[in-house]
Amino acid sequence: MTAHSKHIAIVGAGLVGSLLAIYLRKRGYKVSLFERRADMRKNMLQAGRSINLALSNRGIRALEEVGLADAIRPVAIPMHGRMMHDVKGNLTFQAYGKEGQYINSVSRSNLNIVLMNKAEAEGATLHFNQRVTQIDTDKTTIAVTSPENHLEIHTFDLIIGADGAFSAIRQSLQATDRFDFSQAYIAHGYKELHIPAGTAGAFQLEKNALHIWPRQSYMMIALPNPDGSFTCTLFFPFDGETSFTALSSDHAIKDFFNANFPDAAKLMPSLLRDFYQNPTSSLVTMKCFPWVKNKTLLIGDAAHAIVPFYGQGMNAGFEDCRILNILLGKYHDQWETVLPEFQNLRKPDTDAIAQLALDNFIEMRDLVGDADFLLRKKIEAKLHSAYPDRWIPLYSMVTFNDNIRYSEAYSISRSQKKIMDEVMSRPGIETTWESLDLASIIQRLPNG
Amino acid sequence: MTAHSKHIAIVGAGLVGSLLAIYLRKRGYKVSLFERRADMRKNMLQAGRSINLALSNRGIRALEEVGLADAIRPVAIPMHGRMMHDVKGNLTFQAYGKEGQYINSVSRSNLNIVLMNKAEAEGATLHFNQRVTQIDTDKTTIAVTSPENHLEIHTFDLIIGADGAFSAIRQSLQATDRFDFSQAYIAHGYKELHIPAGTAGAFQLEKNALHIWPRQSYMMIALPNPDGSFTCTLFFPFDGETSFTALSSDHAIKDFFNANFPDAAKLMPSLLRDFYQNPTSSLVTMKCFPWVKNKTLLIGDAAHAIVPFYGQGMNAGFEDCRILNILLGKYHDQWETVLPEFQNLRKPDTDAIAQLALDNFIEMRDLVGDADFLLRKKIEAKLHSAYPDRWIPLYSMVTFNDNIRYSEAYSISRSQKKIMDEVMSRPGIETTWESLDLASIIQRLPNG
Numbered sequence: 001m002t003a004h005s006k007h008i009a010i011v012g013a014g015l016v017g018s019l020l021a022i023y024l025r026k027r028g029y030k031v032s033l034f035e036r037r038a039d040m041r042k043n044m045l046q047a048g049r050s051i052n053l054a055l056s057n058r059g060i061r062a063l064e065e066v067g068l069a070d071a072i073r074p075v076a077i078p079m080h081g082r083m084m085h086d087v088k089g090n091l092t093f094q095a096y097g098k099e100g101q102y103i104n105s106v107s108r109s110n111l112n113i114v115l116m117n118k119a120e121a122e123g124a125t126l127h128f129n130q131r132v133t134q135i136d137t138d139k140t141t142i143a144v145t146s147p148e149n150h151l152e153i154h155t156f157d158l159i160i161g162a163d164g165a166f167s168a169i170r171q172s173l174q175a176t177d178r179f180d181f182s183q184a185y186i187a188h189g190y191k192e193l194h195i196p197a198g199t200a201g202a203f204q205l206e207k208n209a210l211h212i213w214p215r216q217s218y219m220m221i222a223l224p225n226p227d228g229s230f231t232c233t234l235f236f237p238f239d240g241e242t243s244f245t246a247l248s249s250d251h252a253i254k255d256f257f258n259a260n261f262p263d264a265a266k267l268m269p270s271l272l273r274d275f276y277q278n279p280t281s282s283l284v285t286m287k288c289f290p291w292v293k294n295k296t297l298l299i300g301d302a303a304h305a306i307v308p309f310y311g312q313g314m315n316a317g318f319e320d321c322r323i324l325n326i327l328l329g330k331y332h333d334q335w336e337t338v339l340p341e342f343q344n345l346r347k348p349d350t351d352a353i354a355q356l357a358l359d360n361f362i363e364m365r366d367l368v369g370d371a372d373f374l375l376r377k378k379i380e381a382k383l384h385s386a387y388p389d390r391w392i393p394l395y396s397m398v399t400f401n402d403n404i405r406y407s408e409a410y411s412i413s414r415s416q417k418k419i420m421d422e423v424m425s426r427p428g429i430e431t432t433w434e435s436l437d438l439a440s441i442i443q444r445l446p447n448g
Numbered sequence: 449m450t451a452h453s454k455h456i457a458i459v460g461a462g463l464v465g466s467l468l469a470i471y472l473r474k475r476g477y478k479v480s481l482f483e484r485r486a487d488m489r490k491n492m493l494q495a496g497r498s499i500n501l502a503l504s505n506r507g508i509r510a511l512e513e514v515g516l517a518d519a520i521r522p523v524a525i526p527m528h529g530r531m532m533h534d535v536k537g538n539l540t541f542q543a544y545g546k547e548g549q550y551i552n553s554v555s556r557s558n559l560n561i562v563l564m565n566k567a568e569a570e571g572a573t574l575h576f577n578q579r580v581t582q583i584d585t586d587k588t589t590i591a592v593t594s595p596e597n598h599l600e601i602h603t604f605d606l607i608i609g610a611d612g613a614f615s616a617i618r619q620s621l622q623a624t625d626r627f628d629f630s631q632a633y634i635a636h637g638y639k640e641l642h643i644p645a646g647t648a649g650a651f652q653l654e655k656n657a658l659h660i661w662p663r664q665s666y667m668m669i670a671l672p673n674p675d676g677s678f679t680c681t682l683f684f685p686f687d688g689e690t691s692f693t694a695l696s697s698d699h700a701i702k703d704f705f706n707a708n709f710p711d712a713a714k715l716m717p718s719l720l721r722d723f724y725q726n727p728t729s730s731l732v733t734m735k736c737f738p739w740v741k742n743k744t745l746l747i748g749d750a751a752h753a754i755v756p757f758y759g760q761g762m763n764a765g766f767e768d769c770r771i772l773n774i775l776l777g778k779y780h781d782q783w784e785t786v787l788p789e790f791q792n793l794r795k796p797d798t799d800a801i802a803q804l805a806l807d808n809f810i811e812m813r814d815l816v817g818d819a820d821f822l823l824r825k826k827i828e829a830k831l832h833s834a835y836p837d838r839w840i841p842l843y844s845m846v847t848f849n850d851n852i853r854y855s856e857a858y859s860i861s862r863s864q865k866k867i868m869d870e871v872m873s874r875p876g877i878e879t880t881w882e883s884l885d886l887a888s889i890i891q892r893l894p895n896g
Contacts, residue, residue, distance in 0.1 A: 174631075177633075178633040178686070178730050181629075181630065181631050182630035183622075183628060184630070185626040185627075185628055238626070282625050282626050
């Protein structure tokens, strides 16, 4: 069967589903997208306040491949590093990488609209308000329920579940024998808050940075929006002495923010309203295997949902699409070969980024203010500068490199950590670090 | 509210549900059990061929507490150790513990019947053919569907899900926010086979042993039944060169058994029929947390399903009931206090036995034939004999001791392993082991 005669259903017209539709249309497949929600292009209210995501090299590479890099650039705000805010409001800037390397603050809904428009322009059919309630992996059918409760059964050559962390497609697979699955919540939840633009749309904090208020056991971050505002996110324990549960009155909330985020609190006129009205959301890591059952495939968050602390959730999902497209090319669209290879190739990578994302929460909320940690970063920057291809810091491997697999980055970072632990244990390293014998350090890398 | 005025629903009248009903009746609660299946006492055919379980001290202690030890003894067959069968049919016996220590082969259905009869005798109400399709943890209601599809909603003071590894109650909890859950299958499945009794009900293998045919990557075991037969279980990879998938013809099955289990194959006249007719079942570890939501509790396999290789699944579930009963006594039936304490106390223990059960598969199928492993066991037996309270082998802590928590046993075994690794690394240990300085080894234990 040639690509042109195959009809593929993608469940979920979110970021990953829409991008995948574009890739598959470009290969010549007939593509139908089924989306549970209404068309956000016709009803922007429903999409709610724009929530921003960090778009980095892995995601950008996929957007470039489908010809969307130029469409995204005008609405992306470069963030060159972390701007740390201490409790007195003092600022410290830490570049993410080398000169010219940055991540991008983009609006989820804007990006989704660009992707949906492109998918339609390429010839994909989008069906909104269609809830997929059941699938049959033997017959490759999906049962779709409309808002009027009309149930229709559609048959396809392939079903792809791109329906996110709480995927209905994955739930169908979960009921089959020998399907491994885990969902693990962390003790912290998050709540979105708001810093409005200043006069004439001015940014009230440094525009080109990701702002962090690290407070050891919790943190707040802020990402810039094109209108001059910032979306803040408080990552905070659900329960305990310092927790969402404990912040239950105007007084408690105000006192807490004034004491711990004084510089931000001044810029948050709607703090109380936002705090009460915006939901407290939970943070979960979801893993499963297999991702494939007969001719049904899970992709993106449906296959591997991660916590947001490495800013890689969307990037990993976009990379899924790119890798799937490469395999389709390599194996001439033979899905029987592509599907098992895809899941076996990607599973270790998405497991690795899941772990790195959990680890990075500790780094962001706790270590970024730590002297030992900052010295490590300086030494690593020196190593990277002297040996740009031999010593690439973990953050750069994950964020600015799209040729190193997540699982490789993870494994290399383990070797780097062992070496750096020894270097940091040298007496007087705080004063001698600038005269380290870098060559001897590099030689200790595996294949050094 | 006193115990006497509280009405508790137990979902599942299996081993754990029935035992718990007895405990709770003895405390004075009104208890209703809802069982999806028919009453196996009236329809033994449905219960199928008797499947046997290993009952050991933790389980026996609970049965003693509810006054059932005497009822069980006549139908339990003591197994004093492992009888290993090599490929030539040579036998090696390894005692499980000291003289007089043994585990028991009991029939699941016989034991269940004893427990259901006792629950009824104590005043619990048993409802069969009642499928619990939904629960409401806010209102403490369960929706029960009869075979005639009558749906009834019942309200209780407390709901306890004892409905096994694929618990419907757990599925309801799983849909709530921040519920951690994992299901992990191993690459092996299992199939039950049969060695009939010999003439006049004679046992054709040693009666008082658990038989093992360890073959590194797979194994077969056999447990005695009161009628002189043995139930064999083949634990075998699903896929690959040597696997269930590969054994797909009369020829392949016969050749495989003759080559690898020649002594057993001779005693299995119905091998081919059993192999084709009996299902190939999968093996899963299920974990979740919390076990409590408002006034709904998960217990036994519904909270923690484990693989069968330590023979502790039922014993752990019975211990759950015993510990819950202790806490109810300690806190004067204040469930608000008991429920959170119960889950916090038991979770590390059931996680520990889950890991031990996975580890023991490797020991059973691979190590039990290994010279290094057998020497370790001999040295440990010497240590245990000289210091019976200071060095208790892991198997004995888990199986013959009911005062050491699973989590303690796990942690002690880690210390023992470190010490034994060093002892085993001593040059010439194979010849010098009988003259080891045992006191110096004992001193190296934590708190030694």
